[in-house]
Amino acid sequence: MKVSTRVEYGLIALMDIVIYGENGQSVSALEIAQRENISHKYLEHILFLLRQAGFIAAQKGMKGGYSLARPADEIVLSDVLNALDSTILSGLDDCGEDSTLRSVIKVCFWEKINSNLNRYTEQLKLSEVVNQCRKNIPESWDMYVI
Amino acid sequence: MKVSTRVEYGLIALMDIVIYGENGQSVSALEIAQRENISHKYLEHILFLLRQAGFIAAQKGMKGGYSLARPADEIVLSDVLNALDSTILSGLDDCGEDSTLRSVIKVCFWEKINSNLNRYTEQLKLSEVVNQCRKNIPESWDMYVI
DNA sequence: GCCTAAACCTATTGACATAGTAGGCAAATA
DNA sequence: TATTTGCCTACTATGTCAATAGGTTTAGGC
Numbered sequence: 001m002k003v004s005t006r007v008e009y010g011l012i013a014l015m016d017i018v019i020y021g022e023n024g025q026s027v028s029a030l031e032i033a034q035r036e037n038i039s040h041k042y043l044e045h046i047l048f049l050l051r052q053a054g055f056i057a058a059q060k061g062m063k064g065g066y067s068l069a070r071p072a073d074e075i076v077l078s079d080v081l082n083a084l085d086s087t088i089l090s091g092l093d094d095c096g097e098d099s100t101l102r103s104v105i106k107v108c109f110w111e112k113i114n115s116n117l118n119r120y121t122e123q124l125k126l127s128e129v130v131n132q133c134r135k136n137i138p139e140s141w142d143m144y145v146i
Numbered sequence: 147m148k149v150s151t152r153v154e155y156g157l158i159a160l161m162d163i164v165i166y167g168e169n170g171q172s173v174s175a176l177e178i179a180q181r182e183n184i185s186h187k188y189l190e191h192i193l194f195l196l197r198q199a200g201f202i203a204a205q206k207g208m209k210g211g212y213s214l215a216r217p218a219d220e221i222v223l224s225d226v227l228n229a230l231d232s233t234i235l236s237g238l239d240d241c242g243e244d245s246t247l248r249s250v251i252k253v254c255f256w257e258k259i260n261s262n263l264n265r266y267t268e269q270l271k272l273s274e275v276v277n278q279c280r281k282n283i284p285e286s287w288d289m290y291v292i
Numbered sequence: 293g294c295c296t297a298a299a300c301c302t303a304t305t306g307a308c309a310t311a312g313t314a315g316g317c318a319a320a321t322a
Numbered sequence: 323t324a325t326t327t328g329c330c331t332a333c334t335a336t337g338t339c340a341a342t343a344g345g346t347t348t349a350g351g352c
Contacts, residue, residue, distance in 0.1 A: 001147050001260055002233045004339070011255070012247050019247075028298065036247055042341050048300075061349025064298045087148045101158050101165075101182055101279075108279045109157070113263065114147055120259070133247075133254045150310065174327065188312050194329075207320025208326045 001117075003088070010046045010084040011129075012036050017056060018072050018130050026065030046084070053083035072127035081121060089118055147263075149234070156192045156230040157275075158182050163202060164218050164276050172211030192230070199229035218276060224267035235264055 013032050020035075021027045029047055033040035047066060050056050057069040068075070081088050091114040092106050159178050166181075167173045175193055179186035193212060196202050203215040214221075227234050237260040238252050 001235070001237070001263055003238055003256060005341095006339075008238060008248070008251075008256075011251060015251065016247060030298080039341060041343075044299075044301095045341085051299095058299060059349080060297090060299045060347075062297045063350065064348085066299090089147070091147070092149055092154060101162060102154070104279045104282060105154075105157060105161065105275070108282050109275055110149060110154075113266070116262070116266070117147055117259065120262070129251070129255055133250045136250060136254050151312095152310075176327085185312065187314080190328075190330095191312085197328095204328060205320080206318075206326090206328050208322060210320070210327045212328090 004085060006046060007081060007084040007088060009036075009038050009043060010050060011080060012038070013043060013047060014050060014055060014075075014080060014126060015130055015133070017066055017068060018126065021065075021067050024067065026059050026063075026067045028065035031065070049083055050080075053079070055080065055083070072130060073125045075126040076122060077124040077126065077129065078118060078121035080126065089114070089121065150231060152192055153227060153230040153234060155182075155184050155189060156196060157226060158184070159189060159193060160196060160201060160221075160226060160272060161276055161279070163212055163214060164272065167211075167213050170213065172205050172209075172213045174211035177211070195229055196226075199225070201226065201229070218273035219271045221272040222268060223270040223272065223275065224264060226272065227267060235260070235267065 013036070016032045016036060017027050020031070029043050030040055032038070033043045047056065047058075051058055051066070051069075054069055055075055056066045058064070058066050078089055082090075092110050159182070162178045162182060163173050166177070175189050176186055178184070179189045193202065193204075197204055197212070197215075200215055201221055202212045204210070204212050224235060238256050
């Protein structure tokens with residue numbers, strides 16, 4: 001599945017905030033950008049989307065930055081992906097519900113793939129992705145995480 | 147998952163050829179285009195891709211058209227999708243195998259989704275999709291299929 | 293109250309892919 | 323030989339992506 005950098009960076013940013021903002025301190029866009037090698041200005045747009053969608057809260061001014069708006073185990077992956085790219089989890093365009101080959105294939109093939117993708121991301125929480133990632137590469141993070 | 151019309155039309159065309167060319171007769175591009183409501187000229191490009199990839203054979207001239215180059219149960223869906231869009235089943239761009247968050251998420255999240263998608267399409271044959279579709283909407287096809 | 297660091301917002305841009313359209317050439321058949 | 327069909331090349335309009343740029347607002351530190 002093709003994934004845009006907007007979606008990819010968005011998830012990275014969110015997870016960066018979870019990891020480096022664990023004790024309630026906010027994480028600035030510049031900090032994330034430098035740590036994850038993402039264009040600072042581009043990241044700002046992405047963080048804007050994530051804030052609009054209600055995943056993160058922002059604090060302006062000095063010592064400001066971003067923090068999770070709600071616990072990581074209440075953030076569902078499908079919501080995150082949809083917020084960053086409204087088409088990523090939605091299936092084919094609506095073509096009516098006739099009996100054309102097009103409609104039939106839509107129901108029998110494309111929607112199967114799509115519902116599978118949805119079922120997986122709908123039950124997956126941000127916290128689980130973070131934990132899964134921690135398990136796989138723990139040693140490199142221990143020195144940052146307090 | 148977002149799917150381009152190129153991929154969608156390609157699968158439609160292939161299945162149309164399976165269904166309406168069952169007894170060895172070839173199916174013309176114009177025929178498919180009219181039946182499935184696809185731009186004839188655009189469809190030609192797509193059929194060109196399918197022929198290049200070895201799924202269909204073409205017959206020029208009067209009474210010409212397209213037919214399957216090999217049996218439908220030897221055509222694997224992942225190959226078809228890849229032929230129509232090389233990015234659809236391939237994961238994220240290669241970003242090196244360091245220990246950045248980016249790499250870790252790639253391994254722990256994106257590649258999971260992708261391998262799942264690949265596993266499904268790699269075992270799925272064109273004939274199975276056709277049969278599945280026949281089962282779901284049989285009455286509308288019976289009058290065409292000989 | 294000023295300086296600075298940060299988020300916020302708007303506009304613009306270059307590159308690329310998509311979804312076609314157009315027109316002619318080549319081949320095979322009737 | 324005329325017609326039908328596929329083959330091939332070129333072109334275009336539209337939209338999205340991935341930034342970049344620059345200014346405005348807000349909040350904290352001094």
